[in-house]
Amino acid sequence: MNSQNKARLPEITQHYKPPFNLRRFIRTNSAQLGILGVFVTLWIIFIVSAPKTFLAPHIYSAFMASTPFFAIMAIPLTIVVIAKEIDLSFPSIMAMGMVSFNYTYGATTFIHNTTIQVFLAIVAALVTGAIIGWLNGFIIVKFGIPSLVVTIGTQFLWSGADLVLTQGANFSLEYIKQTFFYNLFVGTIGPYFPMQMFWLIVVTILGWILLNRHRFGAHVYLIGDNINSAELMGINTGRVRIQAFMLVGVVSAFAGILASFYVAYFWPNVGGGYLLQTLASVFLGGTSVFGGTGTILGTFLGAFIIGAIEAATVAVGLTGFWTNFIYGLIIVLSVIMHTYLRKRGE
Amino acid sequence: MEEYRLELKHVSKSFGEVQALENINFHLGQNEVVGLLGDNGAGKSTLIKIITGYHQPTSGEIYFNGKKVDHLTVPKARELGLETVYQERALAELQTLWRNIFLGRELTTWMGFLDIQRMRDETYRLMTESMGFTSRAVNPDSLVGKYSGGEKQGVAIVRALFFNADIVVLDEPTMGLSLKESAKLISFVNGIKQAGKSAIFIDHNILHVYNVADRVVVIDRGRVAGEFQTKNIGLNELMDKMVRVAETGRLS
Numbered sequence: 001m002n003s004q005n006k007a008r009l010p011e012i013t014q015h016y017k018p019p020f021n022l023r024r025f026i027r028t029n030s031a032q033l034g035i036l037g038v039f040v041t042l043w044i045i046f047i048v049s050a051p052k053t054f055l056a057p058h059i060y061s062a063f064m065a066s067t068p069f070f071a072i073m074a075i076p077l078t079i080v081v082i083a084k085e086i087d088l089s090f091p092s093i094m095a096m097g098m099v100s101f102n103y104t105y106g107a108t109t110f111i112h113n114t115t116i117q118v119f120l121a122i123v124a125a126l127v128t129g130a131i132i133g134w135l136n137g138f139i140i141v142k143f144g145i146p147s148l149v150v151t152i153g154t155q156f157l158w159s160g161a162d163l164v165l166t167q168g169a170n171f172s173l174e175y176i177k178q179t180f181f182y183n184l185f186v187g188t189i190g191p192y193f194p195m196q197m198f199w200l201i202v203v204t205i206l207g208w209i210l211l212n213r214h215r216f217g218a219h220v221y222l223i224g225d226n227i228n229s230a231e232l233m234g235i236n237t238g239r240v241r242i243q244a245f246m247l248v249g250v251v252s253a254f255a256g257i258l259a260s261f262y263v264a265y266f267w268p269n270v271g272g273g274y275l276l277q278t279l280a281s282v283f284l285g286g287t288s289v290f291g292g293t294g295t296i297l298g299t300f301l302g303a304f305i306i307g308a309i310e311a312a313t314v315a316v317g318l319t320g321f322w323t324n325f326i327y328g329l330i331i332v333l334s335v336i337m338h339t340y341l342r343k344r345g346e
Numbered sequence: 347m348e349e350y351r352l353e354l355k356h357v358s359k360s361f362g363e364v365q366a367l368e369n370i371n372f373h374l375g376q377n378e379v380v381g382l383l384g385d386n387g388a389g390k391s392t393l394i395k396i397i398t399g400y401h402q403p404t405s406g407e408i409y410f411n412g413k414k415v416d417h418l419t420v421p422k423a424r425e426l427g428l429e430t431v432y433q434e435r436a437l438a439e440l441q442t443l444w445r446n447i448f449l450g451r452e453l454t455t456w457m458g459f460l461d462i463q464r465m466r467d468e469t470y471r472l473m474t475e476s477m478g479f480t481s482r483a484v485n486p487d488s489l490v491g492k493y494s495g496g497e498k499q500g501v502a503i504v505r506a507l508f509f510n511a512d513i514v515v516l517d518e519p520t521m522g523l524s525l526k527e528s529a530k531l532i533s534f535v536n537g538i539k540q541a542g543k544s545a546i547f548i549d550h551n552i553l554h555v556y557n558v559a560d561r562v563v564v565i566d567r568g569r570v571a572g573e574f575q576t577k578n579i580g581l582n583e584l585m586d587k588m589v590r591v592a593e594t595g596r597l598s
Contacts, residue, residue: 234420
């Protein structure tokens with residue numbers, strides 16, 4: 001159909017190339033510039049109040065080691081939120097992916113090759129994530145139940161299934177260190193750069209391309225903006241939303257692998273504690289809960305703000321008790337800023 | 347005999363208990379503008395949404411250029427050369443103009459990757475050549491939500507034109523427009539006729555419909571109550587008949 005449309009068109013004689021306009025640039029990118037401002041401001045505050053910590057590379061290495069575990073899930077979650085949906089079940093998908101991992105590893109011992117076993121186990125985990133994501137999307141689309149309600153339910157369901165299947169057992173995954181997957185996923189490049197940071201960057205770039213340079217992303221924005229218009233113009237809104245939930249599923253399972261590999265240990269509640277940090281990254285990054293607007297870059301910066309606060313609170317000389325208070329303060333102020341910027345942009 | 351561009355035979359549609367359309371027979375000739383008239387809730391919008399593939403009829407048959415089309419969907423109807431300007435405009439207001447023009451039919455290079463430069467170029471050309479937009483606020487990268495009612499309607503119409511439709515369906519296009527904008531719209535519908543295409547025109551304003559349509563079809567309570575060639579009936583007579591239909595459900 002597309003080639004037909006194109007064939008009907010006359011040749012383009014005049015390209016649309018508007019001159020660069022700083023004002024327009026600021027207006028169209030206000031959300032990203034806003035969160036960038038918050039990011040830089042906080043950074044300066046940290047450096048000024050704890051120069052010894054924040055001018056040394058170790059702290060950044062630590063941030064890059066711990067932040068990707070939830071930041072990587074915030075990327076596809078941003079896509080879901082732009083489509084005016086939400087997913088609260090990703091922590092349980094992290095765990096269920098690892099349950100599949102363990103079962104597959106255990107069931108393939110006859111191969112007698114740890115690398116192949118681990119490879120199959122990784123594939124099984126990612127497929128499990130995709131299936132659970134698909135199921136979330138399917139229930140939401142086919143029965144027309146709000147995703148908030150469905151994914152609260154599936155979060156309980158899969159974290160429950162996780163406990164039933166593992167009987168709460170936790171155990172070492174020392175064997176993964178014999179395979180190259182260990183270094184590939186959670187090793188380091190040079191002394192300071194963790195591989196999970198590399199994977200976060202890969203997922204971020206892929207997410208950005210999908211959202212901004214692909215038809216899928218165009219449809220995600222349209223669905224979140226006005227689902228009725230999208231349907232009238234022939235977009236398969238159900239399929240696009242199910243695909244978005246599948247992305248969250250696959251990436252969450254991958255995050256589960258990263259987090260478990262990092263400590264070479266399996267514990268059944270591997271996803272616990274990531275729920276609010278991941279959601280906060282998305283909303284801190286300027287993605288609107290009303291759908292239709294949001295950026296991948298904003299989420300990326302939001303995740304590192306969230307990831308830095310805990311360490312920074314202690315480094316600047318406050319006790320750990322302050323952490324949540326400062327989290328809350330920054331999140332609330334940033335969300336107010338985003339709402340203000342959006343209103344001004346309209 | 348010349349075949350019809352579009353024909354509906356014995357089309358009925360019910361939503362659960364509610365019978366929205368009952369045994370509708372309707373046709374649209376080559377190079378003909380048909381006006382649909384009827385009170386609120388008469389079934390005009392349901393009929394339009396069946397023609398555009400948004401709703402599937404409960405029973406009945408749809409023909410495009412004499413060929414029966416089973417299970418018509420929105421993409422299928424568009425492929426068959428039907429474009430719609432919806433009453434609700436069907437715009438995405440937080441998105442840019444170029445995204446709205448190509449809504450649901452993005453130009454792509456390979457594997458679904460967007461050809462953004464091409465879409466912006468085409469949008470720019472449409473704006474300057476077809477829409478006659480002069481306001482500086484309207485450019486391919488501006489957000490449609492900031493436009494005036496007339497500008498939004500212009501976007502919806504130009505979108506329909508861009509893909510070279512054989513049949514243009516206009517559902518309440520003058521709603522919320524100023525007098526000047528309405529006049530522009532009427533001349534646009536006349537332009538469709540002159541270009542050799544067909545149109546279905548729905549409006550509350552009998553005067554508008556009377557001025558542009560070759561034929562008027564009156565819908566009442568989900569049925570076709572009657573139809574007239576506009577050259578055979580005076581405006582006052584048509585108005586009297588419309589009032590009578592609304593009161594009694596019958597034309598005479």
